[in-house]
Amino acid sequence: MPLPGAFFLQPTLTVARRLLGKILEHRAADGVAAGCIVEVEAYRGPGDQAAHTRDGHRSARNETMFGPGGHAYVYFIYGMHHCINVVTRPRDVPEAVLIRALEPIRGLDLMRARRGPRPMTDWQLCRGPGSLCRALGIDRRDDGRPLTRGTLRILDAPPVPSRLVRRTTRVGVAYAGADAARPWRLLVAGCRAVSGRRVP
DNA sequence: CCAATGATCTTC
DNA sequence: AAGATCATTGGA
Numbered sequence: 612m613p614l615p616g617a618f619f620l621q622p623t624l625t626v627a628r629r630l631l632g633k634i635l636e637h638r639a640a641d642g643v644a645a646g647c648i649v650e651v652e653a654y655r656g657p658g659d660q661a662a663h664t665r666d667g668h669r670s671a672r673n674e675t676m677f678g679p680g681g682h683a684y685v686y687f688i689y690g691m692h693h694c695i696n697v698v699t700r701p702r703d704v705p706e707a708v709l710i711r712a713l714e715p716i717r718g719l720d721l722m723r724a725r726r727g728p729r730p731m732t733d734w735q736l737c738r739g740p741g742s743l744c745r746a747l748g749i750d751r752r753d754d755g756r757p758l759t760r761g762t763l764r765i766l767d768a769p770p771v772p773s774r775l776v777r778r779t780t781r782v783g784v785a786y787a788g789a790d791a792a793r794p795w796r797l798l799v800a801g802c803r804a805v806s807g808r809r810v811p
Numbered sequence: 812c813c814a815a816t817g818a819t820c821t822t823c
Numbered sequence: 824a825a826g827a828t829c830a831t832t833g834g835a
Contacts, residue, residue, distance in 0.1 A: 689831050709830060711830090741832060
């Protein structure tokens with residue numbers, strides 16, 4: 612079952628924590644692919660200097676973050692990658708959770724085809740925010756789509772036990788001053804699909 | 812370490 | 824209108 616809309620209206624760090632273990636599924640024209648969420652980062656609105664909505668900045672790119680929770684905020688970065696966020700909180704509270712890694716569950720052959728000819732183990736297919744969007748066939752056309760229904764959904768699954776959850780600082784936000792030090796990256800310990808900087 | 816590659820944002 | 828930046832990735 613897809614998660615209900617109310618799930619996404621909770622405080623953003625709560626949503627981030629509870630998203631670990633849930634399933635991100637994309638039913639595209641060329642097939643279905645899905646994975647279990649194992650790494651996320653919370654971005655907390657106007658006051659968070661690492662967020663696209665810092666200081667209330669509102670533009671065509673981040674407009675989706677100002678809408679109600681439960682929708683996908685997908686943006687294009689570095690001229691070649693897409694990243695998908697889960698928008699949280701009610702309308703006009705511009706917060707979101709970036710999905711950084713998935714453990715592949717379904718459609719591994721399709722993921723492999725989308726990722727290209729480079730040899731890759733299963734757990735590398737959705738490692739990193741750009742990589743997982745490519746493996747699931749997610750791009751800017753998916754920006755603003757609901758995650759509670761339709762062909763891009765987050766499905767309920769058992770929560771990850773607290774003893775397996777680690778918190779660290781967020782990746783790639785060194786420019787954000789004091790907010791760069793906030794432990795708003797959550798990940799599942801011992802999971803090989805987790806991106807970049809590892810954790811004991 | 813650094814190049815890729817283009818939309819977005821800042822500044823003129 | 825031009826220049827810098829970027830919630831990244833993969834290869835030297």
